[in-house]
Amino acid sequence: MYKYDEIDQQIVDERVAQYRDQTQRYLAGQLSEDEFRPLRLQNGLYIQRHAPMLRIAVPYGMLSSKQLRKLGDIAKRYDRGYGHFSTRQNLQLNWPKLEDTPDILAELSTVQMHAIQTSGNCIRNITTDQFAGIAPDEVIDPRAMAEVMRQWSTFHPEFALLPRKFKIAVSGTQQDRAIVQAHDIGMEFYRDTENKVAIKVWVGGGLGRTPILGSVIREHLEWQHALTYCEAIIRVYNLHGRRDNMYKARIKILVKALGIDEFRNQVEAEWLHLKDNPNTITEAELARVAKHFEAMPYESLPAHDASFDAAIASNPAFAAWAKRCLHAHKTPGYRAVTLSLKPHGKAPGDATSEQMQVVADLAEQYSFGELRVSHEQNLILADVKLSDAYAVWEKARASGLATPNIGLLTDIICCPGGDFCSLANAKSIPIAEAIQMQFDNLDYLHDIGDIELNISGCMNACGHHHVGHIGILGVDKDGSEWYQVTIGGKQGNDASIGTVIGPSFAADEMPGVIQRLIDVYIKERTDEERFIDTVRRIGITPFKAHVYADKAVKDNKPEVAHV
Amino acid sequence: MSNLILNNQIVEDEWTVVQLPKVEQEVRMQAGKVVMFKLTGENTVTAEQITNTQVPATGKVLIPLSVYVARKNEFTSRLANQEVGIWLATHEVIDSLAAVETDLNVFPLIAVYVERFADGRIFTIGNLLRTRFQFKNTMRAFGDVLRDQLFFLKRSGFNSYLIRADRSAEEALHSLKDFTQPYQGAVDNSQPVWRRVARSL
Ligand code: HEM
Numbered sequence: 001m002y003k004y005d006e007i008d009q010q011i012v013d014e015r016v017a018q019y020r021d022q023t024q025r026y027l028a029g030q031l032s033e034d035e036f037r038p039l040r041l042q043n044g045l046y047i048q049r050h051a052p053m054l055r056i057a058v059p060y061g062m063l064s065s066k067q068l069r070k071l072g073d074i075a076k077r078y079d080r081g082y083g084h085f086s087t088r089q090n091l092q093l094n095w096p097k098l099e100d101t102p103d104i105l106a107e108l109s110t111v112q113m114h115a116i117q118t119s120g121n122c123i124r125n126i127t128t129d130q131f132a133g134i135a136p137d138e139v140i141d142p143r144a145m146a147e148v149m150r151q152w153s154t155f156h157p158e159f160a161l162l163p164r165k166f167k168i169a170v171s172g173t174q175q176d177r178a179i180v181q182a183h184d185i186g187m188e189f190y191r192d193t194e195n196k197v198a199i200k201v202w203v204g205g206g207l208g209r210t211p212i213l214g215s216v217i218r219e220h221l222e223w224q225h226a227l228t229y230c231e232a233i234i235r236v237y238n239l240h241g242r243r244d245n246m247y248k249a250r251i252k253i254l255v256k257a258l259g260i261d262e263f264r265n266q267v268e269a270e271w272l273h274l275k276d277n278p279n280t281i282t283e284a285e286l287a288r289v290a291k292h293f294e295a296m297p298y299e300s301l302p303a304h305d306a307s308f309d310a311a312i313a314s315n316p317a318f319a320a321w322a323k324r325c326l327h328a329h330k331t332p333g334y335r336a337v338t339l340s341l342k343p344h345g346k347a348p349g350d351a352t353s354e355q356m357q358v359v360a361d362l363a364e365q366y367s368f369g370e371l372r373v374s375h376e377q378n379l380i381l382a383d384v385k386l387s388d389a390y391a392v393w394e395k396a397r398a399s400g401l402a403t404p405n406i407g408l409l410t411d412i413i414c415c416p417g418g419d420f421c422s423l424a425n426a427k428s429i430p431i432a433e434a435i436q437m438q439f440d441n442l443d444y445l446h447d448i449g450d451i452e453l454n455i456s457g458c459m460n461a462c463g464h465h466h467v468g469h470i471g472i473l474g475v476d477k478d479g480s481e482w483y484q485v486t487i488g489g490k491q492g493n494d495a496s497i498g499t500v501i502g503p504s505f506a507a508d509e510m511p512g513v514i515q516r517l518i519d520v521y522i523k524e525r526t527d528e529e530r531f532i533d534t535v536r537r538i539g540i541t542p543f544k545a546h547v548y549a550d551k552a553v554k555d556n557k558p559e560v561a562h563v
Numbered sequence: 564m565s566n567l568i569l570n571n572q573i574v575e576d577e578w579t580v581v582q583l584p585k586v587e588q589e590v591r592m593q594a595g596k597v598v599m600f601k602l603t604g605e606n607t608v609t610a611e612q613i614t615n616t617q618v619p620a621t622g623k624v625l626i627p628l629s630v631y632v633a634r635k636n637e638f639t640s641r642l643a644n645q646e647v648g649i650w651l652a653t654h655e656v657i658d659s660l661a662a663v664e665t666d667l668n669v670f671p672l673i674a675v676y677v678e679r680f681a682d683g684r685i686f687t688i689g690n691l692l693r694t695r696f697q698f699k700n701t702m703r704a705f706g707d708v709l710r711d712q713l714f715f716l717k718r719s720g721f722n723s724y725l726i727r728a729d730r731s732a733e734e735a736l737h738s739l740k741d742f743t744q745p746y747q748g749a750v751d752n753s754q755p756v757w758r759r760v761a762r763s764l
C-alpha cells in the first residue's frame with residue numbers, strides 16, 4: 001500500500017499544527033462557533049448528539065496492521081474502547097473530547113493517517129472496491145489513481161469551500177462494487193479498443209434527500225486527464241452550484257437543473273482551457289505511485305489445498321463461514337477473507353479496540369500486514385492462503401469476527417442513527433439488532449441467500465437505504481419514530497433506486513415486516529433467483545399486499561412524502 | 564492600524580470602495596452565467612442602482628463592476644491616472660468586464676468581495692482572473708476574510724487581503740505559510756509537487 005515520503009509526512013504534520021492552532025483559537029474565544037465549524041469539519045470533527053464525533057480517513061479503504069493497532073489504541077485511550085467503520089470506508093470515533101482532537105491527530109500522523117477532508121464542503125475521501133488489486137474480474141487496479149487523486153484533492157485551493165460535500169469513487173472491475181453511479185463523480189476505468197487505459201466518467205449521482213443515479217458525462221477519457229477533467233467539472237459546480245439552500249446544493253441538483261447535455265457543454269468548454277496543464281498526470285508519476293501497489297510476494301500454490309478441502313468436508317460451521325466469507329482471488333491458492341462486523345445483536349460496523357488488535361495480528365500473520373475496510377462496513381484480509389483459512393477462522397471466531405453472514409440478510413448496512421446523530425429522525429441501530437435477532441438462524445439465512453438490507457435514520461441516507469434490496473428509512477411523524485420501507489434498490493452496474501411499499505411502521509413492527517417480505521420472496525422465487533431478482537420480476541405489489549394484508553389503511557397516519 | 568496585507572506585508576489602504584446604493588427588495592445572491600439566471604430568474608443590480616451610485620471625484624476608487632461596465636466613459640482620464648480599480652462580488656462574472664475592457668491590466672487593482680467565509684467561489688474567480696484573463700496587477704480579497712482562507716487565496720492568485728476589521732492582520736500573516744510543499748499545481752505555482760521535486764519511493 002502507499003507509504004508516505006517526506007512530502008506527505010510534512011503536509012500531515014503541518015496540518016496537525018494548523019488545526020491545533022485553530023482549536024486553541026476557538027477554545028480561547030477568538031473564533032466563533034460559526035467560524036470554527038467549517039475548519040473543524042474539514043478535519044473530520046462533527047458535533048453530534050452526545051459528544052463530538054471524529055471521522056478518520058482510511059483512503060480508499062486500505063489499512064496496515066500498524067495503523068489498525070494505532071486506531072485501536074486511540075479508541076481505547078481517547079474514546080470508549082470502540083470505533084465505527086462507516087460506509088465510506090472511514091473510521092468514526094463517537095466520544096472523543098474536542099480538546100483532545102489535536103493530540104489524536106498528532107498520534108495518527110505517526111502512522112501516516114489523518115482526518116483531512118473527511119467532512120465539510122470539500123472533496124472527500126475517495127472510495128473504491130474493497131477487492132482492488134486482487135479481484136479476478138478486475139481490469140485495472142484503481143488504487144494508484146485513487147492515491148494520485150487523493151493527493152491532488154488534499155487542500156486543493158480552488159475547491160476548498162464548495163457549495164456542498166463532494167464524493168468521488170473509482171472502480172476498475174467488470175462488476176462495479178464501488179457504487180460509482182451514486183457519487184458526485186464516478187470513474188470507471190477500462191481498456192479501450194486500443195487497449196489503453198481509459199475512464200468512463202459519471203457525474204451527479206448521490207443518495208441523500210434526492211436520490212439520483214449519475215449520468216455519463218464522458219464515455220472515454222484518457223487517464224492522463226483525470227485530474228484536469230475533474231477540475232473542469234468541479235469548477236463549473238463551484239461557480240454555479242446553489243449556495244442558498246443546502247438541500248439543493250449538491251452537484252446532482254445542478255446537473256438536473258441544466259440537463260446533462262448543457263452541463264457537459266459547460267464542462268467541456270472549461271476543460272479546453274485546463275486540458276494538458278501541469279496537473280496532467282505523467283506516466284512517470286503514475287508508475288511511481290503504482291510501485292506501492294505492486295502484487296504481494298505470493299507463493300506459487302496449487303488451486304486446491306487438501307487440508308482446506310478436508311476441513312470443509314468435516315466441519316459444517318467452517319464450511320458455512322467459508323461459503324460466505326471467502327472470496328475469489330486472482331492468484332491460485334489464495335482467498336480474500338471478510339471478517340464480519342455484523343454479529344447478531346450488535347451495532348453494525350462497530351469494532352472494539354481488542355478486535356482491532358486481533359485483526360491487526362491476523363493481517364500480520366496471514367495477509368502481508370494489510371487489510372481493507374469495505375463500504376459494507378466489514379474488514380477484509382485480502383491475501384490469505386487457502387491452507388491458512390482454517391486458522392484464520394478459528395482465531396476470528398474466538399473474537400466474534402466470524403459470523404458467516406456476509407451478503408446475507410443480517411449483514412446490515414446501518415448508519416449511527418438516533419443513538420448518536422443529531423440529525424436523525426429515528427434510531428437505526430436497535431432496528432438492525434431486532435432484525436438480526438429475528439433471523440438468528442444460520443440455515444434459514446443461507447436459504448434466503450444474497451440480499452442487502454440498508455438502514456438510514458433520516459433522509460441524509462448515510463446507510464444508503466435507497467440502494468438496499470430492502471431499504472429502511474427513519475421518518476418523523478408527530479414527533480415519534482417511524483420507518484418507511486423500500487424494496488428493489490440495488491448497487492452495481494444495474495443500480496436502481498428502491499420503491500416505497502406504503503405507509504410507514506412503528507419500530508416494533510419492523511422485524512415482522514421484514515419477515516413478511518422474505519415470506520413472499522420464498523414463496524415466489526424460482527430456483528436461481530435472489531430476492532432482488534424476484535422483486536424485479538414480479539414487482540412490488542405482491543410484497544405490498546402481504547405486508548399490509550391485515551392493516552386497514554385508515555389506521556395509518558398520512559404518509560410522509562418520499563423526498 | 565491598517566488591516567490590509569499586500570505581498571506579505573501590512574500596508575495602508577489607499578483605495579476607497581464605492582458602494583452601490585441599497586435597495587429595498589432583497590436580491591438573490593446566486594447569479595452567475597446563464598445558468599443561475601435561469602435558475603433564479605433575476606439580475607442582481609438594477610439600472611437605477613447603477614445610475615445612482617456616487618463616485619468620489621478624487622483619489623483612488625474601487626468601482627463596482629456593474630457600474631464600470633455601464634458608465635465606463637466617465638472614468639477614462641482617471642483610468643489613465645491609475646486611479647480606477649474594480650470590485651466584484653462572488654456571484655458576478657468577469658466576462659462582462661472583459662467584454663468592455665479587452666486588457667484587464669488597465670486596472671491596477673481588482674478586488675473580490677466575499678460575503679461569507681464559506682463562499683468558495685472567490686477561489687475560482689481568482690484563478691480565472693489570473694489564468695484566463697491574464698490579470699497581473701494587484702488582486703485583493705475583502706469582506707469575510709479571515710486568516711484560515713489566506714493560504715487558499717494565495718494559491719488562487721490573490722496577493723492582497725483585507726482582513727475583517729475585528730481580527731488581527733498581523734496574526735493572519737502566519738497562515739500564508741501554513742504548508743511548505745502543497746501537492747497540486749495552482750495559480751501561484753502551476754507545477755504539482757511531482758514536477759517540482761524528485762519524489763522518493
Ligand atoms: C453521526 C454523524 C453523521 C452525521 C451528522 C452525518 C450527516 C450527513 C448528512 C447531513 C448527509 C447528507 C448530505 C447531503 O446529501 O448533502 C450525509 C450523507 C452521507 N453520510 Fe453521513 N452523517 C453521519 C454519519 C455517517 C456515517 C456513520 C456514515 C457511514 C456509515 C455516513 C455515510 C454517509 C454517506 C455515504 C452519505 C452520502 C449519501 C449521498 O450520497 O448523498 N454518515 N451524512
Ligand code: SF4
Pocket residue numbers: 415416417418421422423424425456457458459460461462463
Ligand atoms: S442518515 Fe441521518 S440519522 Fe443516519 S447518520 Fe446520516 S444524518 Fe444521521
